[in-house]
Every structure is written in C-alpha cells, then in structure tokens.
Amino acid sequence: MTHTIREKQQLLARVRRMRGQVEAIERALENGAECEKVMHLLAAVRGAVTGLMGEVVEEHVRTHLVDREKYPDALNADAAEQLLDVVRSYLK
Template sequence: MTHTAREKAKLLTRVRRMKGQIEAIERALEAEAGCEQILHLIAGVRGAMAGLMAEVVEDHVRTHLVDPVAHPGALNMDAAEQLLDVVRTYLK
C-alpha cells in the first residue's frame, strides 16, 4: 500500500474542500462580486493547494527517502527536515 492510499480519506477531504472553494469562486464571478472578494477566494484556494502539495511532498520524503526500515542508507533525518522546512516555506 502506498502512502497516498493510507492517507486517502484525509487527502480526498482536502481536495473536496478545495473543490468547494473553486465553486465559490465560480459563484462569485457569476454574481459579479467585487474584485477584492474574488481575490480573497482565489488566495484561499491557492493556500489550500500549497498545503496539499506540502503534505504530499513531506509524506513522500518521509516514506521514500528517510524511512530507516525501508531504506537504511537513505538521507539523514536532519537533512530531510531542512529540505522539508524549505519546501514548506516555499509553498506558503
């Protein structure tokens, strides 16, 4: 079982929340809402997408690169944490 399958319910919940946010943008555009409101909605979706990306990347790194059981000679955990900090910062 892959790590994304183990986290399937949680990831799908996040995706469905983003789908709702995108639908809110569509409704706002159809209703000719103000630019400020639409920009806030777009920023929310962007943040949600970045959060999803960060979560999948982090789980990938932890599962495939630094799992000491599966990969005894893998990256050192400190280096992985530094990489994940950079990715989290970039995706904010």
C-alpha cells in the same frame, strides 16, 4: 502501500473542500462580486492547494526517502528535515 493510498480519505476530503472553494469563486464571478471578495476566495484556494502539495511532498520524503526501517543508511534524517523546511518555505 504509498502514503496517498494510506491517507486517501483525508486527502480526498481536502480536495472536496477545494472544489467547494472553486465553486464559490465561480458563483462570485457569475454574480458580479467585488474584486476584493474574488481575490480573497482565490487566495483561499491557493493556500489550500499549497497546503495539500506540502503535505504530499512531506509524506513522500518521509515514506520513500527516509524510511529508516527499510533503508537505515539511505539518507540523513537531519538533511531530510532541512529539505522539508526549504520546501515548506517555498510553498508559502
């Protein structure tokens, strides 16, 4: 079972919150909101998408690449953590 299935409800809840944020952008544009407000809404959506991507990538690495029970010699856990640190900093 993959982590996206195991964490399905949590991930869907995040996506639904993002949908609400995108709808808020749509409403702001329709109502002629100030640029500053629209930019804040856009930044919030970007942060939410980036956070979700980071979570899915991290769980993918931990589940499929560094599962010590299934593949004890598959990868060095320290190397995986270093990779995840780089991915996290890239996604910021």
